[in-house]
């Protein structure tokens with residue numbers, strides 16, 4: 001078995017925010033369970049959660065959060081854990097995502113305590129807190145009576161702002177982040193795709209490693225299941241082909257059923273009045289697994305190196321994302337995204 005290969009100390013890098021620590025610990029715990037003989041150490045970086053006062057959508061540079069951890073990966077750690085959503089669709093040379101673990105990808109509504117039992121249709125006040133253009137655009141389209149205002153800060157800060165003031169009737173957050181922080185009980189509603197599709201990679205943890213570190217790649221590859229990898233590759237290929245980035249309202253929904261991978265993708269104008277949404281599918285029948293021999297930068301698909309997952313299915317997933325993006329672009333997605341970008345500047 002491959003489990004005996006890594007006998008040295010494995011160092012995991014993490015940012016110091018509570019969510020980052022929890023995410024890192026959850027991956028470390030899984031690795032400990034799978035490899036009881038491996039000695040794991042957690043190394044903390046001291047900066048990275050500094051930019052809280054500007055809308056994330058206006059910072060524009062996703063890799064800001066991850067650059068420091070990549071420096072550490074170059075020097076003194078073997079793997080780092082990120083929210084996949086925060087990772088750009090191409091990684092810097094020398095790095096790759098070796099495992100993807102996903103929980104609930106959907107968005108959740110957290111109600112102000114005074115609104116317990118209400119829904120987005122029946123809220124007595126109409127101001128909703130979110131700094132996500134994607135969430136605001138979709139929900140404006142579906143619930144025209146609501147208003148959306150920016151809410152900044154980490155998860156703790158946002159919940160505090162909701163509870164201790166009367167500025168917001170509710171806020172929208174990723175269900176996965178709430179669950180990881182132990183606040184699942186604050187989830188009032190999970191948003192269905194008809195109301196609000198999720199962000200590319202939302203709810204998934206990405207384990208970033210050195211692209212040519214075959215031992216570590218093999219070690220982390222047991223953390224993920226093929227369906228999760230294929231869904232995330234399709235989503236990321238879609239975003240990359242759209243040249244979406246984090247500052248535009250792009251949303252997706254994926255599922256796997258009967259060896260078919262389904263991808264729904266959409267772009268929205270900022271007020272939700274214009275949108276283009278399409279679904280495509282592809283066969284992901286089992287085939288030869290991506291092998292270690294073929295692990296080099298050439299086999300990365302949108303930053304992911306998933307050994308042991310069928311290589312052909314990974315190619316099909318990537319093509320699906322590109323094809324769906326091309327379909328949306330042929331229907332005017334570029335114009336919608338260009339206007340959204342300019343208005344958001």
Ligand SMILES: NCc1[nH]cc(CCC(=O)O)c1CC(=O)O
Nearest residue numbers: 083085173174176177202203204
């Ligand atoms: N936008 C920031 C962000 N990046 C990752 C998460 C946690 C959820 C996830 O991993 O997708 C969140 C919070 C949120 O969107 O509510």
